[in-house]
Amino acid sequence: MHDTELAIMVMSGPNDGQVIYLSQQQGHGTIEPDGTWSLVLGRRDECDVTILFDIQVSRHHAILSLAPNQTLTLTDNGSSNGTFIGRERIQEAAPLERGQLFRLGRTWLRVQPEMDKY
Amino acid sequence: MEPIGFSDIQSLARQESSRLHHYFIGVEHLFIALTKLRGGLTAAVLEEHGLSPRFVRHSIREIIEPYQDPRYWVGFPETPRTVRVLEMAQSYAGHNTPSERDLLMAILDEGDSVVIRVLAEMDVDLVGLRETAASLPNVGQVSVPEVPILGQVELTPDQRHVLQQMFRSYGQVQTVRELTGGYSGARILLVRPVRDDGRHDAAVVVKLDDRDSVLYERRRYDLHVKDRLPPKTARLVDFPTAPDGSAIGGLKYTFVGRLEDSEPVNLREYASHRSVGELHRLIREVFEFFGPNWWLQREQYRFGVWREYEHVLPPALVIDVLADVRPDPEGHVLEPFKSWSRLPEVMPGEIVTLSGLTVQKLHPEQGRMQLAAGSQSRSEAVNRCSKVEVRGLDLSTRRHFRGEVVEALVGRVILTRDDLLMRSVQDLEPQFSPFMKLIPSRHPALEDLPNPLLHVSELLERQIQGFLSTIHGDLHLGNILVGPNGDAWLIDFGWTREGHTLFDWAMLETSLLVEIGSRRMEPGWDGVWNLIALIEAINRGDDRVLHEDHPAVPVLSVVWTVRQIVQECLAQPDRWDEYFIALALIALRVLDWQSETIDGRRLAFLIAALAMKEAQKPFRTDGGDWPDLTQTDLRTGL
Numbered sequence: 001m002h003d004t005e006l007a008i009m010v011m012s013g014p015n016d017g018q019v020i021y022l023s024q025q026q027g028h029g030t031i032e033p034d035g036t037w038s039l040v041l042g043r044r045d046e047c048d049v050t051i052l053f054d055i056q057v058s059r060h061h062a063i064l065s066l067a068p069n070q071t072l073t074l075t076d077n078g079s080s081n082g083t084f085i086g087r088e089r090i091q092e093a094a095p096l097e098r099g100q101l102f103r104l105g106r107t108w109l110r111v112q113p114e115m116d117k118y
Numbered sequence: 119m120e121p122i123g124f125s126d127i128q129s130l131a132r133q134e135s136s137r138l139h140h141y142f143i144g145v146e147h148l149f150i151a152l153t154k155l156r157g158g159l160t161a162a163v164l165e166e167h168g169l170s171p172r173f174v175r176h177s178i179r180e181i182i183e184p185y186q187d188p189r190y191w192v193g194f195p196e197t198p199r200t201v202r203v204l205e206m207a208q209s210y211a212g213h214n215t216p217s218e219r220d221l222l223m224a225i226l227d228e229g230d231s232v233v234i235r236v237l238a239e240m241d242v243d244l245v246g247l248r249e250t251a252a253s254l255p256n257v258g259q260v261s262v263p264e265v266p267i268l269g270q271v272e273l274t275p276d277q278r279h280v281l282q283q284m285f286r287s288y289g290q291v292q293t294v295r296e297l298t299g300g301y302s303g304a305r306i307l308l309v310r311p312v313r314d315d316g317r318h319d320a321a322v323v324v325k326l327d328d329r330d331s332v333l334y335e336r337r338r339y340d341l342h343v344k345d346r347l348p349p350k351t352a353r354l355v356d357f358p359t360a361p362d363g364s365a366i367g368g369l370k371y372t373f374v375g376r377l378e379d380s381e382p383v384n385l386r387e388y389a390s391h392r393s394v395g396e397l398h399r400l401i402r403e404v405f406e407f408f409g410p411n412w413w414l415q416r417e418q419y420r421f422g423v424w425r426e427y428e429h430v431l432p433p434a435l436v437i438d439v440l441a442d443v444r445p446d447p448e449g450h451v452l453e454p455f456k457s458w459s460r461l462p463e464v465m466p467g468e469i470v471t472l473s474g475l476t477v478q479k480l481h482p483e484q485g486r487m488q489l490a491a492g493s494q495s496r497s498e499a500v501n502r503c504s505k506v507e508v509r510g511l512d513l514s515t516r517r518h519f520r521g522e523v524v525e526a527l528v529g530r531v532i533l534t535r536d537d538l539l540m541r542s543v544q545d546l547e548p549q550f551s552p553f554m555k556l557i558p559s560r561h562p563a564l565e566d567l568p569n570p571l572l573h574v575s576e577l578l579e580r581q582i583q584g585f586l587s588t589i590h591g592d593l594h595l596g597n598i599l600v601g602p603n604g605d606a607w608l609i610d611f612g613w614t615r616e617g618h619t620l621f622d623w624a625m626l627e628t629s630l631l632v633e634i635g636s637r638r639m640e641p642g643w644d645g646v647w648n649l650i651a652l653i654e655a656i657n658r659g660d661d662r663v664l665h666e667d668h669p670a671v672p673v674l675s676v677v678w679t680v681r682q683i684v685q686e687c688l689a690q691p692d693r694w695d696e697y698f699i700a701l702a703l704i705a706l707r708v709l710d711w712q713s714e715t716i717d718g719r720r721l722a723f724l725i726a727a728l729a730m731k732e733a734q735k736p737f738r739t740d741g742g743d744w745p746d747l748t749q750t751d752l753r754t755g756l
Contacts, residue, residue, distance in 0.1 A: 010198075012182070012232055014142040014190075017199025055187045101235075106183065 004037055006066065011101060011108035014053050019112070022048060035068040041104060042077075049109075056081040056105030064096070064111075072096040072111060081105045124215050127151050132194050133360055136333050138184040139521075143196045145203050145231035146182050150175050152222055154357075156287060159218050163250045167242065178236050184337075188476070188492075189521040203228050222251050269293030271307060277326050280368040284324065284359040285311045294321060297384055297596065304331070306596075306610070308381060321381050323352065323371040323599065323609055329360040330520045332367035335612040342588050342614045346411035352599065352607045371609045373601065382607070385595040389634050394672040398679045400606040401626070404598060405683050408608065412588045413619050413687055419586035423699055424578040426618040429502035430707040431574065432538040433488070435464060437472070437529035438510045445471040445526040454491035454504040464531055472506060472527045477520050482513040489524060499617050539571050542709035546720050549643055557727055561647040564654060567727035568734070570702060577699055577733065584689045584696050585619040593622040594629035619687045624700035627680045630673055631725060632708055636718040638669040646720045650728055656681065657698075657732055695733050702729035 003025040010018045022028040022039060028048050029039040039048040042061040049064075051057045058079040065073045075093040076083035083090050084103040096102060099113040130151035131143050140147070152160035153171040161171045196204070206224035207216040216224075225233060226248045237244060265282045267273070271293035273281070285291045294308040304327035311319045325332070336358045347353060352371040360367035373382070389397060405413065428434075435452075445451075450470045464470060476492030491504040508529060511518075518524070543552040550557050556566040590597070591613025599607045631653070639645040649670055655663040656677060664675045684697050708714060708722035 014140070014195065014197055016144050016197040016231070017202060053187070053190050
């Protein structure tokens with residue numbers, strides 16, 4: 001079966017340059033009935049993407065989802081310090097492009113344009 | 119001559135990272151380090167493209183921002199991106215150690231770091247920049263000279279090393295003398311750098327202290343001082359020098375103004391060698407120079423006294439650590455910002471668990487460390503409150519670092535603040551019992567005074583309606599310097615913060631009386647009481663005392679000037695209790711200055727007692743009607 005995967009690169013802070021690989025087959029995230037794949041980003045260990053070493057990141061800070069048509073959506077989860085795409089603070093769900101920088105707290109992240117295969 | 123090495127660049131990057139409280143090495147820290155190399159390639163490449171290295175650094179720092187987090191680890195780990203960049207630089211260098219150019223090329227070629235994003239945002243032509251970096255010939259020898267140090271001041275090898283690093287571009291350094299002062303163990307020296315061609319530069323004041331304190335002071339300076347200085351004064355122009363592997367670091371105060379062939383002295387020296395009378399003018403001048411940006415900011419500030427003044431007192435508790443004991447959830451858990459540190463609930467012998475306190479200072483050789491509330495508030499003095507001294511640590515097996523939040527440390531209480539204060543008073547060989555409510559007067563013109571030791575907690579619980587402003591935080595006579603053309607300057611910004619406006623003036627008055635006044639009175643308690651009677655007259659606003667025949671009168675007239683300044687800074691005209699509360703607590707701080715004479719400390723104790731008495735009434739005693747205390751807003755919980 002074809003696996004759905006995403007790679008997120010940390011773009012600032014002490015983990016700058018780290019790449020986090022996420023894959024449906026390996027059980028990351030949850031799959032909604034309509035086939036949308038949702039990933040939780042936050043400070044907690046049980047998040048799919050755990051952002052350590054940033055006191056401005058909330059426990060369950062934001063949700064990144066990938067629709068079956070391959071569009072990405074970023075949603076702020078009521079975080080205290082906000083979620084930003086570029087310089088814009090997003091209020092609710094906002095579309096995200098691959099390669100576009102976004103920020104939780106003070107940590108910048110990017111969904112890699114093409115999944116590197118290893 | 120030893121060429122600039124890769125390790126110099128890494129050390130500069132670590133300094134930059136500490137300065138921002140990041141404590142990791144990112145590509146941005148490496149790049150900033152490259153831009154700071156004197157005569158280096160990176161600076162030349164940037165300038166070739168019309169960019170000032172300073173502006174580039176500023177732009178990067180604006181994006182990456184200083185952190186307020188607790189420090190998460192010991193040392194300076196490299197980010198994954200830094201590891202990649204260093205590998206690339208190594209591949210460009212082949213078998214050699216990477217050069218500045220290799221590292222710069224690697225940063226530009228990696229192409230995905232914060233540095234590149236900032237440069238792109240500044241519309242820098244990155245392709246052109248890379249070409250220049252690849253082709254620009256080396257500008258010249260970038261070098262670290264070994265500077266000879268001449269002069270009489272004795273220095274440890276560590277201290278010599280810091281001075282050599284600090285003046286690495288000079289031919290030699292002459293130590294002129296040690297400026298007295300600094301109760302913290304820091305050394306403040308006057309040195310004169312001499313250039314390679316033998317020309318002498320203006321004397322500069324250098325402070326040598328443990329490296330954390332030095333980095334911290336620079337940070338306070340950036341936050342509170344830098345943009346608020348009058349045109350002629352001492353500045354911190356360079357970054358702190360904090361060499362690798364050295365426990366100490368150094369700061370250089372550079373004077374802006376005319377100082378060609380002359381040496382500054384501090385007010386303490388000035389008063390003993392020259393004239394006390396001149397101090398009026400100098401203190402006024404400091405107030406007028408700095409006042410508009412500092413003490414005259416007049417922002418309304420209502421606060422509990424403990425927030426601003428608890429940190430000047432001895433630790434609330436001294437604790438002997440119990441290494442093998444697990445925290446007892448049922449036992450006494452002490453956390454910052456709770457009132458425990460100000461109330462005598464905890465008794466010696468009791469076993470307590472400390473939680474959420476932050477390491478402020480380490481003394482590894484003595485197995486001691488100092489904890490306090492930590493960093494989280496607008497009023498920075500509050501971060502130093504709830505102070506606890508921890509003893510009996512084996513710091514070789516259990517590592518701690520400054521800024522660490524200690525989650526659960528179990529220990530036995532050995533001493534409380536009351537015990538510490540009581541001991542200091544017993545050292546004064548008192549003629550009264552330090553346990554009594556009143557200190558019997560030994561002067562015909564004075565009534566008995568309240569025993570300040572019994573009123574400390576009550577005073578800390580009071581509320582003050584005052585002003586908030588930038589304050590120096592340690593304004594004693596040793597920190598005001600006078601140049602020969604008569605200008606007054608401030609140095610030592612390690613405690614500079616937003617705080618209660620009157621703090622500095624209470625500190626200065628205490629310093630004047632204790633450090634100069636106590637040397638101008640008859641020795642022993644009788645001399646102290648005679649001087650206290652004169653101070654009491656000043657408290658009443660009675661200026662006839664300034665015409666009395668007493669050797670301390672010139673000092674008292676300087677105190678009079680300080681009081682006139684205080685008058686301008688009171689939040690409510692004539693509500694002098696705002697000042698006397700500050701004075702009482704700051705005078706108590708002097709009790710454990712072991713470098714002060716016994717008479718100086720005796721005087722400080724009675725200054726505290728007299729101020730405590732004045733603080734119990736809201737208006738100056740020369741005013742007619744005193745309002746009923748219960749109708750004022752002086753106390754909490756009433």
